[in-house]
Amino acid sequence: MLEQIAQPLVYAEALLAQFTRLSRLANADGLPSSLVQAAAQLSACALSQLYLLDSTHTCLTLAAEWLDGQAQPQHTASLPSDYNGEQLLQYCLCQNRHLNLANLDHNLHETSFLPASETPWRSLLCLPLQDDQGTVGGLLLIASHNARELEGFAGSLASLGTFALTQHQLLQRLRAPQTSAPSPSPASMPSSGYGLIGNSPSMRALYQLLGKVLHNPVSVLLTGETGTGKELVARAIHDCGFRRSQAFIVQNCASLPENLLESELFGYRKGAFTGAERDRKGLFDAADGGTLFLDEIGDMPLSLQAKLLRVLQEGEVRPLGSTATHKVDVRIIAATHRDLRSLVEQGRFREDLFYRLSHFPIELPPLRARDEDILQLARHFAAKASAFLQRDPCRWADATLTHLASYAFPGNVRELKGLVERAVLLCEGGELLPEHFNLRQADCQTDDGCMNLRERLERVERNLLLDCLRKNRGNQSQAARELGLPRRTLLYRMDRLNISPADV
Numbered sequence: 001m002l003e004q005i006a007q008p009l010v011y012a013e014a015l016l017a018q019f020t021r022l023s024r025l026a027n028a029d030g031l032p033s034s035l036v037q038a039a040a041q042l043s044a045c046a047l048s049q050l051y052l053l054d055s056t057h058t059c060l061t062l063a064a065e066w067l068d069g070q071a072q073p074q075h076t077a078s079l080p081s082d083y084n085g086e087q088l089l090q091y092c093l094c095q096n097r098h099l100n101l102a103n104l105d106h107n108l109h110e111t112s113f114l115p116a117s118e119t120p121w122r123s124l125l126c127l128p129l130q131d132d133q134g135t136v137g138g139l140l141l142i143a144s145h146n147a148r149e150l151e152g153f154a155g156s157l158a159s160l161g162t163f164a165l166t167q168h169q170l171l172q173r174l175r176a177p178q179t180s181a182p183s184p185s186p187a188s189m190p191s192s193g194y195g196l197i198g199n200s201p202s203m204r205a206l207y208q209l210l211g212k213v214l215h216n217p218v219s220v221l222l223t224g225e226t227g228t229g230k231e232l233v234a235r236a237i238h239d240c241g242f243r244r245s246q247a248f249i250v251q252n253c254a255s256l257p258e259n260l261l262e263s264e265l266f267g268y269r270k271g272a273f274t275g276a277e278r279d280r281k282g283l284f285d286a287a288d289g290g291t292l293f294l295d296e297i298g299d300m301p302l303s304l305q306a307k308l309l310r311v312l313q314e315g316e317v318r319p320l321g322s323t324a325t326h327k328v329d330v331r332i333i334a335a336t337h338r339d340l341r342s343l344v345e346q347g348r349f350r351e352d353l354f355y356r357l358s359h360f361p362i363e364l365p366p367l368r369a370r371d372e373d374i375l376q377l378a379r380h381f382a383a384k385a386s387a388f389l390q391r392d393p394c395r396w397a398d399a400t401l402t403h404l405a406s407y408a409f410p411g412n413v414r415e416l417k418g419l420v421e422r423a424v425l426l427c428e429g430g431e432l433l434p435e436h437f438n439l440r441q442a443d444c445q446t447d448d449g450c451m452n453l454r455e456r457l458e459r460v461e462r463n464l465l466l467d468c469l470r471k472n473r474g475n476q477s478q479a480a481r482e483l484g485l486p487r488r489t490l491l492y493r494m495d496r497l498n499i500s501p502a503d504v
């Protein structure tokens, strides 16, 4: 790591001292400025900057700057991560690769993010930093007025920066419970990740995967039963990624006959077929720079699959009736509820396209695999439905929550949404009661045949406790009060039901 450094031992000692200094900081606010100071001193560069990506991964903020031996006053301005001007920062962020420019005099990159200076900036090194989830959480940058080779600092400063970023997040998390946040009303219940609702282990695993693809241009294949949120996830990838200012276009591949689907997707030239009276651009052109969501990809006809493969491989589109191709830059997110592998075996889906699409597969869990999310989803849908109907948010009767928590939903979030919306419509006194929900009794009881009564009751109790804890943002005293339990009893039950603060 240090082979390109002039005096590696001296440097290693200084680096160790900086790791030690950063590890001793007990205040999250001090970490960014200590990191930029350390980076500038270790590299002997006049400038060091730390940019942090916000939790939605859409804004970059200059969190700290060290210039000519001094910490600079904190900037409040933030830059959207999809801004076009700062290609250099954007490149490191999206590609998750460091960039070393040893001579900025011959550089075409825009560097207006560097502070104005009488002596020009002549070299820089920009390093992506990963957060504790393993996704890019920020950038550390050093720059010098001399045309210097800074590559040798890349490995060690990236490690130092990643360490500081993780410490920063840990300290922020430690501090969070001490600020007494007001209990959220159902209408303001926060969403859990990328605008999706759910905090179950399977949803948290999903958020981790999403974090990996947001700033990475790979095609994504979303699989999962119908109504599990595939389109919602596709939108989240688009809205939280760097293409968010561009178009998000949806096309259902099962909804159109082959010819129409082809002309919709690829466009056509005047005279390509009877009725083609003028040139028309296709959806790939409309989504240029943005995202095209191809729903029900398993139903795409084989001939179109070949054309889609060409777009994925070459980034080229050929409209119907044209001999020429043109380039497009479109991120493809495909979705299907079918088993594509078995369609490949049956010869109904191209194997090469299957492998091309499944570079990054994401499977959405059915609702039955995340029943602890049911009440959170139900509250969310009820709050949205009330807002839509311009009504005050509904209250939830305890019996209703128990009723819902014990219902064995199959796979479909859409079904739960429909049930809740109907209940909100039926509810007149402002309180949602069990009779407002049209739940099939059989499903309330049958559930998983392997579960005995005690296990079923424990599942219901676990879901209710989790719901109450979430509603109170993890505040156990408040949750215990609301449940009418001594706090110690709540803690005992949480322990027995295997509920940890992380589940909340």
Ligand SMILES: Nc1ncnc2c1ncn2[C@@H]1O[C@H](COP(=O)(O)OP(=O)(O)OP(=O)(O)O)[C@@H](O)[C@H]1O
Binding pocket: 195, 196, 197, 198, 224, 225, 226, 227, 228, 229, 230, 231, 232, 233, 295, 337, 413, 414, 417
């Ligand atoms: N995690 C979630 N948080 C909030 N709403 C959700 C979630 N998952 C699904 N929904 C809602 O459920 C409904 C169905 O979701 P969506 O249309 O994305 O499913 P799908 O898997 O694409 O369905 P299909 O296979 O039928 O096309 C939508 O109204 C969506 O907003």
